[in-house]
Amino acid sequence: MNKELLRKLPKIDELLKLQSVNKLIEENSRTIVLESLREAIEFYRNGILKGNVDSLNTEQVLDFAVHTLESKNKMHLERVINATGTVIHTNLGRSLLGKKAIENVITVAGSYNNLEYDIESGKRGSRYSHIEEIIKKVTGAEAAMVVNNNAAAIMLVLDTLAKEKEVIVSRGELVEIGGSFRIPEVMKFSGAKLVEIGTTNRTHLYDYENNIRENTGVLLKVHTSNFKVLGFTEGVSLEQLVELGEKHEIPVVEDIGSGVLIDFGKYGFTYEPTVQDSIKKGIDVVTFSGDKMLGGPQAGIIVGKKKYMDRMKKNQLTRALRVDKMTLAALEGTLKYYIDEKEAIDNIPSLNMILMPKEEVKKKCILLKRKLQSKTNDFKFYIDKGESMVGGGSMPTEKIETYVVKVTSEKFSPEDMERKLRLGETPLIARVYNDELVLDGRTLFKEDFDEIVQCFKAIE
Numbered sequence: 288m289n290k291e292l293l294r295k296l297p298k299i300d301e302l303l304k305l306q307s308v309n310k311l312i313e314e315n316s317r318t319i320v321l322e323s324l325r326e327a328i329e330f331y332r333n334g335i336l337k338g339n340v341d342s343l344n345t346e347q348v349l350d351f352a353v354h355t356l357e358s359k360n361k362m363h364l365e366r367v368i369n370a371t372g373t374v375i376h377t378n379l380g381r382s383l384l385g386k387k388a389i390e391n392v393i394t395v396a397g398s399y400n401n402l403e404y405d406i407e408s409g410k411r412g413s414r415y416s417h418i419e420e421i422i423k424k425v426t427g428a429e430a431a432m433v434v435n436n437n438a439a440a441i442m443l444v445l446d447t448l449a450k451e452k453e454v455i456v457s458r459g460e461l462v463e464i465g466g467s468f469r470i471p472e473v474m475k476f477s478g479a480k481l482v483e484i485g486t487t488n489r490t491h492l493y494d495y496e497n498n499i500r501e502n503t504g505v506l507l508k509v510h511t512s513n514f515k516v517l518g519f520t521e522g523v524s525l526e527q528l529v530e531l532g533e534k535h536e537i538p539v540v541e542d543i544g545s546g547v548l549i550d551f552g553k554y555g556f557t558y559e560p561t562v563q564d565s566i567k568k569g570i571d572v573v574t575f576s577g578d579k580m581l582g583g584p585q586a587g588i589i590v591g592k593k594k595y596m597d598r599m600k601k602n603q604l605t606r607a608l609r610v611d612k613m614t615l616a617a618l619e620g621t622l623k624y625y626i627d628e629k630e631a632i633d634n635i636p637s638l639n640m641i642l643m644p645k646e647e648v649k650k651k652c653i654l655l656k657r658k659l660q661s662k663t664n665d666f667k668f669y670i671d672k673g674e675s676m677v678g679g680g681s682m683p684t685e686k687i688e689t690y691v692v693k694v695t696s697e698k699f700s701p702e703d704m705e706r707k708l709r710l711g712e713t714p715l716i717a718r719v720y721n722d723e724l725v726l727d728g729r730t731l732f733k734e735d736f737d738e739i740v741q742c743f744k745a746i747e
Contacts, residue, residue: 292335295343296328307349311356319359320352327352367714368735368742372689372727374640375579375679379716382582382679383636388620395616402612415600418615418622422590425548425625427566428573430596432589433618434608438473440574440587441542443608445477445505447599448538448572452504454479457490457522460509479504489521492531499535506532508541508570510560529569538571538595545681546575546588548625549632554642557685562590571595577614579679582635583621584614640729641677641687649690652728655736656692662740665698665747675729687729694724699746707746715742 302308302324311320327348334340367379375381384392394400405412415432422431434440445454454474461471461483474481482503484494495506506528525541532539543562552558559580565573572595577586587608589599599605610618624631632638649670656668673691694717696704701719708715708724718725731739 289335289338292340292343293332296332296335297345297348299324299328302345302349305345305349311353315356315360320356323352323356323359324348326355365714367716368739369730370715370717370726370739372673372675372691372718372725372729373678374637374675374730375677375681376730377679381578381585384584384617385582385621385624385634385636387623387634388583388617391616391620392613395612400612402615414609414612414615418619421619421622422588425622426562426573426590428562428590428592430591430593432596432600432605433577433610433615434587434589434605435610435614436585437542437544437574437576437587439608440589442473442477443587443599443602443604444540444572444574444589445474445479445507446604447602448540448595449504450478452479453482453500453502454505454507455482455484455495455498455503456507456509457485457494458483459485459487459490459522460507460511490523491521492523492527495523495528495531499531499537503535503537506537506539508539510541510543510545525565525568525570532571533569539569540572540574541565541570543573543575545579545679546577546581547681548581549628549638551641551682557682559682566590577618577621580637580677580681581621582631582637584617586610586614586618588618643729645688645690648728651731651733652690652692652726654733655726655728655731655739658736658740659692659743663743663747665696666704666743667695668692673725673727675727689727689729691728692726694726704746708742711742711745713738713742715739 299321308320308324330351331340331343331348335343369376369379371379373379401412402417403412403414404410405416418433419431422428422433434443471481482498484490484498508523508525508528525539528539531537543560543565545559547559547561548563550558550561562573562575570591572589572591574587574589575581577583577588581588589596621635624634632642652670656670659666659668669692671691671693673689675687675689677685677687694704695701699707701722701724704724705717705719708717718727726739
């Protein structure tokens with residue numbers, strides 16, 4: 288029986304004569320088509336030898352090859368639908384870009400551009416000139432530059448201002464910034480020597496002053512955006528630190544983390560320090576992320592006094608940490624919205640989702656529930672109140688009131704539904720809570736609702 292089935296296995300030369308295979312080659316890479324055909328033949332050969340195949344024909348082999356080809360053509364970095372309610376979801380790509388930023392990236396990526404060319408003079412220019420003025424305008428800083436992420440920004444600042452010198456920082460601010468990257472480790476790579484002061488919950492001004500030495504290079508303030516210490520606490524204000532720095536002629540550096548450019552306190556949230564406030568209070572250098580609360584691409588943005596920024600721009604590390612044309616295009620497109628705060632909230636997806644009134648979320652949930660109920664049979668849907676999260680290590684204690692669509696089924700457990708939706712053609716990422724599948728309307732878009740319906744129909 289095995290020998291008979293093995294003789295039925297088609298040869299590559301025979302398959303290449305088929306019209307359907309030639310059409311695949313026209314539409315795809317010949318190399319990948321051949322690989323897929325060989326893998327299909329090998330799959331059935333192994334199945335026959337193991338006794339797992341009872342019958343065989345050419346169509347079966349072709350079907351397997353086509354499925355393999357589709358898998359090979361599929362991009363590993365792919366689109367997913369975020370139904371978790373976590374707006375800045377680190378595992379799902381953090382902030383979404385606004386339309387203006389996307390358009391700018393497409394234009395720059397698909398054409399030659401003036402990345403390092405001064406059109407007016409006809410000579411070589413600086414890539415940072417395209418972005419510095421808009422950053423200065425939005426933040427109020429004297430000068431600015433951009434590197435590839437905020438950890439790189441901190442490293443560049445400390446390497447420039449405190450290499451082989453001491454950096455004074457409160458113990459309560461020695462945070463881990465994600466992926467096991469820790470502030471003390473980043474500082475070590477910069478060549479700076481860490482001087483820990485105070486305790487986890489209480490640090491006083493005299494802790495800083497008592498530890499200032501001749502070799503002190505920087506007074507560092509780190510905003511603990513990804514956790515909160517509550518209760519018996521005390522810290523040193525920015526104004527106090529700036530005054531101390533001026534007294535001893537030591538630069539004060541603040542890592543503000545999430546890059547907040549609007550006052551969320553005006554919209555009912557707990558106040559988060561803004562970059563503009565830090566600059567107004569006299570901080571010499573401020574670092575922050577581009578892809579968290581700012582709502583742009585991954586980037587580390589450095590702003591501050593020109594005399595310090597000029598030194599950083601000359602640091603040899605700058606070339607190793609520099610950003611590419613697409614990051615600059617996306618960041619410029621994002622920052623242009625911030626010229627008008629309402630424009631930023633309306634057009635930057637992360638801000639829009641965070642500040643969306645819960646009643647607007649409820650309307651989305653009602654529409655989604657109606658579509659799902661009319662097109663599926665094995666599920667029950669109902670709307671309930673819930674809580675969304677900002678995410679991305681930002682506003683850790685902030686819960687956003689929201690509405691969700693909860694899903695139950697007699698056919699599938701919540702865990703089965705979550706897994707099947709996650710593994711679908713378009714992965715739908717939901718969460719299981721209290722033995723129910725939960726779809727948070729805050730992070731869903733109306734234009735995806737028909738596709739969400741198809742995700743559920745595919746697992747029925």
